[in-house]
Amino acid sequence: MLTIQSLREDKEQIAAALDKRNIDVRQDLDQILLWDAERRSTQAKLDDLLAQSNALSREIGTFMREGKREEAEAVKVKTASFKEETVTLKDKMHGIEQQMHDVLCAIPNAPHSDVVAGRNAEDNVEVFRSGSAETLDRHTKPHWELAEEMDLIDFELGAKVTGAGFPFYKGKGAKLQRGLIQFFLQKADEAGYTEYIPPLMINAESGFGTGQLPDKEGQMYHMQNDELYMIPTGEVPLTNIYRDEMVKEGDLPIKLCGYTPCFRREAGSYGKDVRGLNRLHQFDKVEIVQLSRPNDSYALLDQMVDHIKELLEGLELPYRILRLCGGDMGFTAAMTYDFEVWSAAQERWLEVSSVSNFETYQASRLKCRYKGAEGKMHLVHTLNGSALALPRIVAALLENHQDENGIQMPKALAPFCGFDRIEA
RNA sequence: GGAGAGGUGGCCGAGUGGCUUAAGGCGCACGCUUGGAAAGCGUGUUUACCUGAAAGGGUAACCCGGGUUCGAAUCCCGGUCUCUCCA
Incomplete structure (x- = not known):
């Protein structure tokens, strides 16, 4: 706050x-x-x-x-x-x-001076684009058709066993999933992030620390018998590692990452936009988190943006980066960049990452501080970003890399999957 | 799930309800000492809030929350976590 x-x-x-x-x-x-x-x-x-x-x-x-x-x-x-x-x-x-x-x-974070005013997603500012966002010149199938034809993902089975929005990944679909996670973690490791496997449920204190509570109570699955919440993002357990902690200035920036499933109720979502992998109740994500000194945080935000760019380039996907306008930013962020990949069959942009600097907004709730050289206490700045969220990446990989009789894996990814093509 | 033991400062560890923010030790910082180091000696070493230009002063905090009391680290109740044993 x-x-x-x-x-x-x-x-x-x-x-x-x-x-x-x-x-x-x-x-x-x-x-x-x-x-x-x-x-x-x-x-x-x-x-x-x-x-x-x-x-x-x-x-x-x-x-x-x-x-x-x-x-x-x-x-x-x-x-x-x-x-x-x-x-x-x-x-x-x-x-x-x-x-x-x-x-x-109840007051959200104050946007950074570079953030523009705006009402909604239409006012976001495109700051970078890579690859061409065009329809392929032949018929392209949407990922849900491809996934079914090649037996990669079973949505109906998920609906039976759990409910809509909880798909099964199967065969090469499952291996692709695992390969992507491994690829992302490997890159995070190379970039100096320490890997954690955190708990997937959190208590109310942690929910408050990163700002999900009380603002977004209804978006998390709530285990009322035990007063625990399913994590909506790895950000929550990872950042809360440092709740009520004093860190050494010399240890900053602290860089963490982790793969976690994420759980979101997505109450009120329906219709075309939620078809296939576009919007799920459970999905996988690799998250990167940083704690930094105030003066360094925007340089680190840029570093995180570069890191994610590299991932998308490795996956050979067309993408663009948006700096969100004031009206579209999350409650706790001071500045946010969204990454969107082009869905060749749906002919629209899909958000696959959101990278934010929260400045001291989360730190003041977390009570995470460091003692400066002059002996005074300061709140750290916290940052995080998806690197990356899997389902829409999978959607874009299937759609953008499809050809006559299969899907070609990007060179950088193939070794992590154990195959370079998927065919029916 | 049941029974028991326990949670004190960066760490270890003492603490008959009042002179205890907390002995002692370790660690750390600075100073003295030394050719240099070690040892030794000395000084210092939590955080939040209030007040003050500052120096300083005040208040609070011994897992968390209540209670008893003029007064609680210490007694009582509830919660939580750790350990041991049982299922």
Whole structure:
């Protein structure tokens, strides 16, 4: 969340940045600052009261040790009024803090100055394009047809065993899946990311730390008997490794990666856009995460973008990179680049990666800090990106690399799959 | 699932309800010492918030949350995690 300190310093600048998300938070910010002032004066009163009452208690202790019971009893009488007032002030503090927290949690991150204002995906800015996004000059089949013909993916079986959006991968389809994961992890390893295999369920604290809770409660599968949530992305367990931790400045940037299945309820999704692999309840993803010093984070964001470019080039897929506009960015991000690959048969762009810098927004919830050389504590910046999400990559591979009687695997990928062609 | 033991600072480890933010040790930092190092000696070594220009002062925190008490690391209740044994 936004830090109270940044609001004190830069209220209008933050409000102006949030205008780009088409929300006006000025009233909220003013209210927060009023509460902040009230909180401070209440704290001062409370501390003073506690100091006095501590002094009395010490007096009582001294008398008791010296066996002066009567004197001790006399002082005890004096403490009664303090007690009542401290309880009142403590309640007041808690009330104020709770209100501030609730309002603060409901405010999304302030976009970076390079982020443009905009209403939705149409206002996103294309910053890079590779390959041509054209229909192949012959008939192309959509991936769901290819997958069925070549017996790679069974959607109906998944629907039977679990439900829609939970496909089975089969034979070369399964091997392709595994090959892609291995390819992505290998590249992440070469780029210096430490691999983790994290838990696939998280508790509420972790959900709050990265910002899924309370904002997106309905998007996660919730195990109510155990108060656990299925992860919607590897970002959650990976980033939460550093919740409530102080890291050494010299260890930054910290680079982690991990392969995980991801689970999303996708409530309300239906229709053409969700056909085949386009939108699933369970899908595989390799995630890369970084923790950095504030001054380095945008350079690292660029590095992550380059890393993902390399992956897509290895897969020989046409793609483009968009810098999201304010209205299309996720709640917690300060800047986001989306990667989209061209689907030759569906003739549309499919999002396969989203790379973001959260600046201190997650870190303030996570309480992840480092001590600077000058001895002061600072929140780290957190970043993450998909590198990459599998299903739409599979869709694009099938569609873009199909020929008369099969699908040709990109050279870079073939060794990881164990075959270079798929044929019916 | 059942029974028991336990969670103290970066680590180890003490702690009859008051003089304990916490002994002692290790580690770490700085200084002295030394030809250099080690040893030795000395000093320092958590975080959050409030206050202050700063130095400093105040408050809170001994797994988490409640409670008892003038006063809780210490007593009580609930939760959680770890270990041992049983199923």
